[in-house]
Amino acid sequence: MAKSNKMFADKAFELVKELERSSQTIPPFDDDGVRQVLEEIKAIFEENCAQAANYSTSGDRTLWPLLNFRHAALQRNKRCLLTYLYKRLLRIKALRWEFGPIIPADIKTSLCEPEVNFFNTYSKSLASYMRSIGDGQGIDLTGDLRPPKSLYIEVRCLEDYGKFELEDGEVIYLKKNSQHYLPRAQVETLVRQGILQHIA
Amino acid sequence: MSEGDIIPPLSDTEQNEDFDDEVDEEELITAQKVLEIVETAWKNELCAPEILQHQTDMLELMLGQVAHMEENMKDLDKNDFRFIVHQMELERIRYVMASYLRCRLQKIETYTRHILNEEETREVAEKRLSPEEFKYAQEFAENVEQYFQQVALQYMPNMQRAEAEQRIVRPNLMSHVFIKANVDVPSVVVGVDDEEVDLTAGSQHIIPYQLVSDLIYKNQAQLI
Amino acid sequence: MEPCIIEFIGEKSIIGIVPNFSFEPLHLISGSVGPFRAGLPVHVPLWLGIHLRKQQKCRIVPPEWMEIELLEEIKEAEKKSKFFTKMPSEHYMVEAQLIMSTAPDDVPKCEELRTIIKDIFDIREAKLRTSIDAFIKGEGTYAKLDNLTLLEMHTVRPILPHSLDHIARYQRTAMATQRDTSTLGLSNSMNTSHFSQ
Numbered sequence: 059m060a061k062s063n064k065m066f067a068d069k070a071f072e073l074v075k076e077l078e079r080s081s082q083t084i085p086p087f088d089d090d091g092v093r094q095v096l097e098e099i100k101a102i103f104e105e106n107c108a109q110a111a112n113y114s115t116s117g118d119r120t121l122w123p124l125l126n127f128r129h130a131a132l133q134r135n136k137r138c139l140l141t142y143l144y145k146r147l148l149r150i151k152a153l154r155w156e157f158g159p160i161i162p163a164d165i166k167t168s169l170c171e172p173e174v175n176f177f178n179t180y181s182k183s184l185a186s187y188m189r190s191i192g193d194g195q196g197i198d199l200t201g202d203l204r205p206p207k208s209l210y211i212e213v214r215c216l217e218d219y220g221k222f223e224l225e226d227g228e229v230i231y232l233k234k235n236s237q238h239y240l241p242r243a244q245v246e247t248l249v250r251q252g253i254l255q256h257i258a
Numbered sequence: 259m260s261e262g263d264i265i266p267p268l269s270d271t272e273q274n275e276d277f278d279d280e281v282d283e284e285e286l287i288t289a290q291k292v293l294e295i296v297e298t299a300w301k302n303e304l305c306a307p308e309i310l311q312h313q314t315d316m317l318e319l320m321l322g323q324v325a326h327m328e329e330n331m332k333d334l335d336k337n338d339f340r341f342i343v344h345q346m347e348l349e350r351i352r353y354v355m356a357s358y359l360r361c362r363l364q365k366i367e368t369y370t371r372h373i374l375n376e377e378e379t380r381e382v383a384e385k386r387l388s389p390e391e392f393k394y395a396q397e398f399a400e401n402v403e404q405y406f407q408q409v410a411l412q413y414m415p416n417m418q419r420a421e422a423e424q425r426i427v428r429p430n431l432m433s434h435v436f437i438k439a440n441v442d443v444p445s446v447v448v449g450v451d452d453e454e455v456d457l458t459a460g461s462q463h464i465i466p467y468q469l470v471s472d473l474i475y476k477n478q479a480q481l482i
Numbered sequence: 483m484e485p486c487i488i489e490f491i492g493e494k495s496i497i498g499i500v501p502n503f504s505f506e507p508l509h510l511i512s513g514s515v516g517p518f519r520a521g522l523p524v525h526v527p528l529w530l531g532i533h534l535r536k537q538q539k540c541r542i543v544p545p546e547w548m549e550i551e552l553l554e555e556i557k558e559a560e561k562k563s564k565f566f567t568k569m570p571s572e573h574y575m576v577e578a579q580l581i582m583s584t585a586p587d588d589v590p591k592c593e594e595l596r597t598i599i600k601d602i603f604d605i606r607e608a609k610l611r612t613s614i615d616a617f618i619k620g621e622g623t624y625a626k627l628d629n630l631t632l633l634e635m636h637t638v639r640p641i642l643p644h645s646l647d648h649i650a651r652y653q654r655t656a657m658a659t660q661r662d663t664s665t666l667g668l669s670n671s672m673n674t675s676h677f678s679q
Contacts (some may be wrong), residue, residue, distance in 0.1 A: 096413045103415040139410055140425065147402065151367070172408040179401045184363075187394040191359065192321035199363070202356040205490035206349040210536065225337060239536045289511045301491075304483055323511060339505055343530060347510050350490075350529070357487075432650055434643035436627065436635050448624040455624070462627040462635075464642070466650070469624075482632060 066102065066131035070095045070138030077145050084149045087170040092139065099135045102128050147176065154181050155200050211242045213254040222248075292319045293351065298480055300358040305436070305481035306474065307429040307467050309365040309373055312388040317355060324348055366391060370399045371426045431468040437479045438462045446470065488633050492576030493529040498543035500524075501534065528580060535585050542581055542588040547571060550591055553598040560605045566629040575603060575633045606634060614642055623650060 073091050106128045113121045150173055153161055159181045166174065189196045219232035224244060232238070232253070248254040299313045327344060334341040366373060366387070374395055377387055387395060439457040448455045448465055457463065457479065473479040494512075500523050507516035515526050523543055526534070534540040547553070547570030559567045571577055578599045586592045610630070617625050623646065627635065 092409065096410065099414055136414060136421070140406065143406060143409055147405065170409070172405050175408075176401055176405040179404075180398070183394060183397040183401065187363075187390055190390040190393075192318045195318075195321045195325060197321070197352070197356055197359065199356050199360050202349070202353045204353075205357075205486050206346070206353055210533065212536070290513050293511055304487070327511065339503075340508060342533075343508055343515075344510065346529065346533065347512060351511060353490075430647060432647070434623070434646040434650075436639075436643075449622075453624070455626075462630060463624065464627055464646075465624045482635065 066098070066128075067095075067134040067138060069098065070135045070142070073142040074138050074145070077142055082168075083165055084146065084153070084168050086168040087146070087173065088142075089170065092142075095135055095139050099132060099139075102132050102135070106132070146173065150177050151180060153177065154184060158200070159185065210239050211245070211249075212237060212239050212257050213245060213249065214257050215253065216255050217253055219248070219253050287319075289320075289323045292316055292323065296320050296351075296358070297354055298477075300354050300361075302474055302481045303358055303361050306471075307431060307433045307435070308471075309362060309369070309386050311384075311386050311475065312362075312391065314388040317358075320351065320355060324351060362391065363394070365429070366395045367398055369427055369429055370395055370402070372428045374399060375426075431471070432466045434464055435467045435470075436462065436464050436482045437470055437473070438482050439473075439479045441478050443473060443478050446473070483636055483639070485633075485636070488636055489576050489580075491632065492573035493527065493532075493580070495528045495571065495573050495577055496525050497528050497531045497545060497577070497581070498523050498525055499531045499534060499540040500543060501540045503539055528577065532580055532584050535588070542585045544581065544589045545571060545577060547574070548578070548581075548589060548595055550594060550598065553595065553602065557598060557602050557605065560602055560609075566606060566609065566627075568629045569631055572631055573633070574599065574631065603634075606630075607637060610634060610638060614638060618645060618649070621649065621653075 069091060073088055073095065076088070076091075077085065106125055109121055109125060109128075112118070113125065150169065153165065154177065157165075161169070161174070161177060169177070184199075188199050191197045215232045215234055215236045215238070218234045221229055222232050223229050224241065230238060230240075232248075237257070238254075245254055249256055295316045296313065299310070299316070303310055327348060331341055331344055373387065374392075377385060377392060377395075380386070385392070439459055439461050441459050443457040445454040446457050447453070447469055448463075449469075455463075457473075462482070470479055474481060500521060501518040502520050503518060504520050505516060505518040507514050512527070515530065516524060518524055531540065531542055535542050552570070556567065556570070578596070582589055582592055582596055589595060613625075
């Protein structure tokens with residue numbers, strides 16, 4: 059698009075839109091975009107300062123609408139930029155709940171340095187809060203995310219696995235397509251391996 | 259089969275804190291009652307637009323009770339009927355407590371500055387946040403502010419104090435909620451035009467939150 | 483509240499079971515259950531009953547209201563009444579769903595019952611939608627919702643509260659605009675009743 063067709067704050071708005079559209083866990087920090095917006099803010103501000111000075115000496119009221127317009131553009135730029143940053147923070151916070159205190163390496167490359175700092179501080183603060191709950195008894199709030207259905211789960215067997223001994227000594231036969239109601243903790247591994255499928 | 263699974267009443271849990279006149283009341287409270295209070299607080303918190311008063315005392319009692327139960331279960335076989343049933347119940351209770359505290363954290367993180375400002379004006383007995391939550395809120399506010407400064411604000415010319423004000427996110431207290439009256443509450447204002455209605459015990463309503471927030475606080479109604 | 487939370491809350495309902503084992507009472511935090519005597523009915527929370535049934539340690543005693551004639555009556559009353567009638571259980575849908583999917587054999591005429599319960603639910607849902615429509619068109623901000631069960635309430639969430647919140651926001655904006663124009667002398671009326679009749 060030719061530069062002349064561009065409106066003030068287009069870039070800032072684009073930052074927000076791009077982020078909203080992205081289905082990635084978190085898209086790379088748009089360093090360049092952020093810099094452009096900051097430059098536009100600075101440029102608008104300087105122009106307005108110059109004209110405001112002009113206005114106060116000349117008292118030329120025709121400058122007034124333009125000053126107002128630029129001010130609005132300035133505000134919109136700031137607002138969009140901060141929205142962009144804030145929306146990223148929300149995703150960065152979500153990383154802590156999903157992956158724990160270490161950001162997966164492939165995601166980390168998408169974060170700028172202040173974001174990594176934010177994450178680390180957030181992570182530490184959350185951990186120390188969780189430890190302090192209940193007069194130091196502590197609760198891990200990142201667990202128990204959904205209502206417990208049961209210690210037992212219903213599973214369907216996806217392949218002929220054969221004998222499986224439970225901790226209490228009971229032996230069951232895992233046949234393809236057979237269904238069982240078994241202690242969750244004891245069959246989680248088989249579920250992860252794809253031998254059992256968790257149903258309902 | 260022993261009777262080993264009888265849990266002593268809550269009065270056995272140690273009470274070190276000085277809750278002045280509240281101590282007596284709490285010693286008499288049963289674990290079942292504490293759980294009910296925690297569950298109501300949880301449901302209210304899930305449905306309220308703003309953060310409600312913390313329930314640290316009840317939560318600590320409940321956590322203590324859960325720990326106590328775990329201790330008693332330690333010697334049971336994992337396949338023992340009692341172990342399984344108690345374990346199932348503990349999972350349910352742990353979920354309620356975790357969900358409750360998570361919901362509060364979410365509000366704290368969303369309305370941080372607003373909540374901190376309000377807390378400053380509140381008397382000790384009226385504080386909404388537990389000391390731990392307050393510390394967390396402060397750290398969070400600082401962390402976010404520092405991030406904004408580093409990445410953007412420091413490069414923005416002429417930042418005004420008013421703009422920091424503009425960035426404060428506030429809950430919409432007039433958002434509509436579902437409530438159930440716990441007791442008869444006469445002449446409750448239900449509209450902006452001062453229309454009044456008597457709420458009978460057990461009746462249910464949809465209404466802007468702010469008009470009934472004091473009923474929730476006084477436990478005359480609960481959010482559903 | 484998500485559906486799984488509504489189910490979680492409904493699982494606290496008390497139901498009857500007939501265990502096929504014997505055991506001393508259990509002192510749960512939420513209250514004691516048992517003693518369990520093989521062949522003798524006993525009350526337990528739904529979550530426990532469902533678990534025991536899945537382990538084939540009991541038979542579920544269907545709640546009294548899971549009965550064709552009674553439900554037919556309720557269905558007729560629901561059709562005739564302008565308002566919501568009182569359901570025999572605050573969590574009738576959760577109970578029906580959990581019990582009938584776990585233990586269809588324990589519930590006589592299970593399929594028929596399932597259909598009637600679904601019919602009742604549908605009638606109530608249709609009624610709910612009609613009243614919401616009228617409510618919103620009437621520009622109300624408050625309504626009584628007696629006898630609506632938790633699950634039913636949540637079928638209209640978050641749409642109902644959100645749409646009301648939006649309407650309220652427009653009204654406030656409209657009022658503010660009116661205030662602006664009235665200060666300019668263009669209007670001398672700021673009566674709120676314009677917006678909330």
